[in-house]
Amino acid sequence: MAELGVRPSAVLFACGMNSVRSPMASAITRTLFPRQIYVRSAGARQGELDPFVDAVMAEIGVDMASHRPKTFEQLDESGFDLIITLAPEAHHKALDMTRVDSVDVEYWPTMDPTLATGSREQIMDSYRSVRDQLMMRIKKRLDWSAAPSG
Numbered sequence: 001m002a003e004l005g006v007r008p009s010a011v012l013f014a015c016g017m018n019s020v021r022s023p024m025a026s027a028i029t030r031t032l033f034p035r036q037i038y039v040r041s042a043g044a045r046q047g048e049l050d051p052f053v054d055a056v057m058a059e060i061g062v063d064m065a066s067h068r069p070k071t072f073e074q075l076d077e078s079g080f081d082l083i084i085t086l087a088p089e090a091h092h093k094a095l096d097m098t099r100v101d102s103v104d105v106e107y108w109p110t111m112d113p114t115l116a117t118g119s120r121e122q123i124m125d126s127y128r129s130v131r132d133q134l135m136m137r138i139k140k141r142l143d144w145s146a147a148p149s150g
Contacts, residue, residue: 008081014090017047086110
């Protein structure tokens with residue numbers, strides 16, 4: 001079970017359709033903590049690839065080409081120390097699926113940038129905002145570089 005102050009070794013990010021928020025969070029975590037944290041993402045439902053995600057992640061040097069949206073049920077893995085949910089639907093599903101498991105589930109309310117309207121640049125700014133908020137929150141929650149590794 002993950003404890004505050006102890007970096008989890010396996011993290012699952014979850015959102016509504018595993019198209020935007022959770023794949024961004026997963027890729028950011030993988031980039032920040034290579035070989036330190038096992039990370040995956042899933043959705044309550046299966047969505048489609050989102051080209052805006054590819055574009056805003058490419059801006060920070062992260063390639064999203066290997067991401068394919070998947071649901072909780074399609075995950076091949078289990079045994080996560082921490083599940084971070086980014087949408088209410090995913091949070092309810094994670095709590096339901098982990099009732100008997102020893103896993104922490106944290107809810108990080110995160111805006112859905114697919115709801116943004118306006119010009120392409122305004123929409124891109126909405127995605128950038130989500131990306132940057134996730135980056136900041138992930139660093140704050142998972143960066144225990146000062147703590148001894150075990």
